[in-house]
Structures are given as structure tokens and as C-alpha cells.
Amino acid sequence: MRGGCGLGRRVTEEEEEEEFYDNGVARLRVEGSCRLVSMHTQQGRKGVNQDAMTLWKDFTGEKDTIFCGVFDGHGPLGHRVARHVRDVLPVKLSEKYHSLQLPGADSLFAACAEEEDDDGGGDLNGSGSVYRYFSSWKAGFLKAFKEVDDQLCRGANIDCICSGTTAVSVVKQNDHLMIANLGDSRAVLCTRDDSNQLSPIQLTVDLKPNLPNEASRIMKCKGRVFALEEEPEVHRVWLPDENCPGLAMARAFGDFCLKEFGIISTPQVTYRKLTERDEFVVLATDGVWDVLSNEEVVKIVSSARRRSEAAKKLVKKAVRAWEIKHPMSRIDDCAVVCLFLKPEPGAQVDGGKRYRDLSTSGSFTTAMNGGASKSFDRTKEVGVGEEWRPLDSVRANSRFAGLLKSCSGRQVG
Template identity: 40%
Template sequence: MMFFPSFLDGLARTVSMKKGKNTSSTEDDIGRQVAETLAKDAKKNDLMLSSSATFKSNKSNNFASICSKRGQKGINQDCTIVWEEFGCQEDMIFCGIFDGHGPWGHIIAKRVKQSVPPSLLCNWQKALALTSLGQELNTEPNRSTRNHQFDIWKQSCLKTYADIDQELKHHPGIDSFHSGTTALTIVKQGEHLVIANVGDSRAVLATISDDGNLIPFQLTIDFKPNIPEEAERIRQSQGRVSCLRDEPGVYRVWMPKGDAPGLAVSRAIGDHCVRVWANFSA
């Protein structure tokens, strides 16, 4: 695996500052600036695809295609992105899909699409820097190297989603109270896939059978309110899960009283109106 030393060295110097100084904002600023610069370079070098199109890499046999089509309900609120050589790592590819909902759904989906890749890259590199300095992450003891690498990705994804959700909540120009988005991201690192999923966007892996036919294999769970564990979690916080009369079988999340918001997913980024009452999770 290849790392860019200047980034790691900068983070290492920041993390090792004397106690008493508030270094968290400095770390985030350095990492985010570098990650955003890498994203801009990826666009210039045709390593990033974020609209309906197809590209073939000049450096490898990778082939990527994106297609998004507006439905019957109005504006297209879907956003997608593919970033080859994610973070200057030749063996890494980042893929993401974000399906907005609500009046501001298309804006939130676009914002999250732009924020997740550099934020995830920053958090991942910072976790690697901490590990290189001998600081243990919150992982189980006696974990194998492969599992330890997964733990780093897991915590990086959790922090990324949580940070972006809070950024939306306090953003003065975006109303995420009654709007939100799903977020499905995949990082392919060598032969491994790291998947983070919030909402009901779906990742499907196509495998080839012995007779040459494609066989779909679903990699993610659709987080819907009718899943027993999800419904129980929501109801324990006084939220309601039920269907509309004209939509039998389509379960939605409601506040304790009233007819809002009627979300067809049990997890999302945004939708802060139901966070307390329905234990709605990012």
C-alpha cells in the first residue's frame, strides 16, 4: 500500500503537539484541505465520475459507468460518484450513491456526495497516522491485521457519516429538518470491499456462474421501517411505524402525533425532525 508521506507527516506533527493545545481543529483543517485538493486533482485527471457517463481508465483495466434517470415525482434527487485511485492509492476505488428525499433532498444529496469522499479520506489517513504513532484505536484485542484494517475503515466511516450529519444540522443555508438522503459508499481496496450503508440504496455484486451467466448477490440491507429490529428501535423512542391506507405494505416512520414526516426508510442522513422521537439513526 502506498501513502503520501507529506500528509502523514503533517498529521503526525499535529497529533504529537504538547498537551493543553486544542489540536483537533488543526488536524481536521490540514487533512480536509489535502483531501479536497486530491479530489480536485482527480477531476482534472479524469479519475472521478459524478454524472451519467462511462469511462475507461488509461492506467488499468477498470471500467466504470453511471446512469441516473429522473422518475415521475419531479426533480431527480439521486447523486452518484466514482473515484478511481482514491486518495492517490492505485489499488483503491471509491463509489457512492446518495438518494435524497424531501423538499431539500436534491441539495442534501449533492452536498453529502461532495463531502463524503474527502472527509472519509481525511479520517482514514488520520486513523492510519494515529496507528503509526502507536496510539491504539477502539478495537478488539488480538485482532488479525486484516480485521485491524477493517476496524480502521469502520471507525473512519462512522465518524465521517456522523460529522457530515452534524454539519448539515447546523448549516445555515440547508434545511435538513424535513429532508435527508441515503448514503451508500463502497471502497475497493485491492481485493477487499468496505461498505457503509445508511438508508435503502442497494449494492449488488454480479458474479459469474460456471456456465457464464451473471448471478446477482445483494451486499447490503435495505433499512426499512418494517424490519422487526428497526421497528422496535423506533417504537421504543415513541415513534410510530405504519402504512397509509392507499399504500398497503409501504411502512413509514411517523412522529408520536400528527402525519409527519412519513419516511419510507429507517435510517438516513438528515431528517432531524424525527431524531429524538423515533430514534432515527444515521
């Protein structure tokens, strides 16, 4: 996979082998780098790479607005679910932006300035502009996530009975950051503390089934939550009368065999006002967070010689950590998006100059004016004889295998 950013720029001779699609409004691509974003993914040792990611610069047509997302598929068709959500979610959210008339950063800035003059409120606990901004965007995220899941259920031509994906996404508008999280991928902010030292702030909660609120909801819906003896640290969700499928997260797109039993596609949506102390945001799948701490991730990204190398360096460090910490385990897929919050020192601002060190491997996806997306994807599908491990490596029992067989080749809906 591959990606990048920048609209309306001239393709230089050095970039002739790159594939570009630019409709003058938006571009989604799924790996690569530019001066504000570095993206990289690497397949693990469990079969096809089920991770996906995307970037949309000038999101919704608003200048200085960026959408980034990372998606971690699971189940036999998890790679297809992840790519579908990668392509459709930003389009749906853009539609909500326009149909719900969500506030842009400029209008919020003007309203906040007026409130400061009037000593008005500017936090999420009152009724000020920031609160209204957050509430409006939260409504947009909730509607977009619901529509994407409904589409997967009824019309995506992907069997999502036992397959699904996480999603962690951010929308940055100037110094406003909206975060929407579904599942156990994670977003971490790197900021500077009072001693001017780099410090991580986790922006999302890993929505695992053993969290009290998540477990309570699942059990009220007759789902079961427990860990297997061979991996007591990993709690999973099981059907009421079957020891399957064993989903290792409490919220996800797809996974319709568990939607009646407490698994939901409702994201946790949060807001953060960015400051001069904030340096970058890292979005990554659990293949990274399972072996590296937030502190280690911040240190690795900040130590990259060039921004364009940051995501790739982090993925390689994660793979190495898997080899050291879990030599008998299969390395998980890893996907990383690093969103830098300040201009790179010495970088020219716009002017049609080429972005540096764009990746030349993988695929990219485009969205046409908020309409249907087109995909140019060279990533191979699961072939005959290739291995998949149902729902995060839990082996399905014989009765669940029968369920999978009965669902094979059938469209959900």
C-alpha cells in the same frame, strides 16, 4: 449530472466540449463512463431529480483505490441534501483515512502473506489483518457519516428538518471491498457460481422501518411505524403525535424532525474479499430496485454491448418497468453506478489514453487534496410552481404543513 474517471490524461479534440477539472490528486464527477465505471441517472416524474452519485478514482491518493456512491434525496430539499452529501462524504472519509491512518491495500496484502506463513487468521471473526483492516475502515466510515450529518444539522445552509438522503457507498482497494449503507438504496455484486453462471449477491440490507431491529429502535424512541391503507406494503416512520412525515426508511442523513424518534445516520458497514469469480458491483437507488430484481439487474448490466452503456441501459429498463408495472404511478428518479472489477477485454492499461464514451451532460464536482469541494452544477433547483412530494410522496397534513411553513427559509443549526 455526469462523471467519469482518470487522472492526468490528455484531453483530445473529441473531448473539447467536455468539462474537466484535474488537480493531479482526485476527481469527483457525477455521471458518465470509463473502462471500469459506468454511471447514469434519469429524472422521474415527481419533479426535480433528487438522485446523485459520485466517483473518486485513486481515492485517498492510493493507486487502485476507488470510491463510488449513490444518494437518493427525499423531501422538499432532498436534491440539495443528496448533492451536498455526494460532495462532502468522500472528502470526510479521505480525511479519516489519513487522520486515523487507515490501512492501505498494500500493507494489508503484506500482513496477510505473513499470517498465511504463520497459519494466522484472515477472516472477520478473529484478530487477524483482515479483521483489523475491516475494523479500522468501519471506524472511519462511522466517523465520516456522523460528521456529515452533524454538518448538515449545524452548517450546511440547507433546511434538513424534513429533507434528507440515503447513501450507499463502496471503497475498493485491489481485491478488498468495503461497503457502507444508509437507507434503502442497494449494492449488488455479480459473481459466477459453480456452474460459471452469473449470479447476484446482495451486499446491503434495505434499511426499511419494518425490519425488527429498526422498528424496535424507533419505537423505543417514541417514533411510530405503520403503513397507510392505500399502500399497505410501505411501512413509514411517523412522529409520536402527528401522522407525518411518513419516512419510508429507518436511517438517513438529515430528517432532523425524526432524529429524536429513532431515525439515525449510522451506516451498516460490511466487508467482502473479492475473487476471480466476481464481475461487477451495481449501486442504485430504489427507483431501480422497486421494479427490477437483483437477477434482472445482473442480466441487464452483463448484456450491455459496451461497458460504457451498462448504467444507461439499466436505467432505461427500470423506467420501462415502471411504465408496465405501475402505469398509474409516477416514475421514480433512477441513479446507477456500475463498478467493473476486471479490466475490459482489449483495453489498454493507463498510458494517458482517453477513456471512451464519456457523457457530456450534467455536472461534475471536484475535491481538492481532501479539502473543501468545488461544484460546477448545471442541474436546476426547484422553482416556483414545481411540485415536490414530501418524504416519498406522503402528503403532509395541515399541521405538518404548518411546520414546513414555519421552517421555510430558516437555516438549520
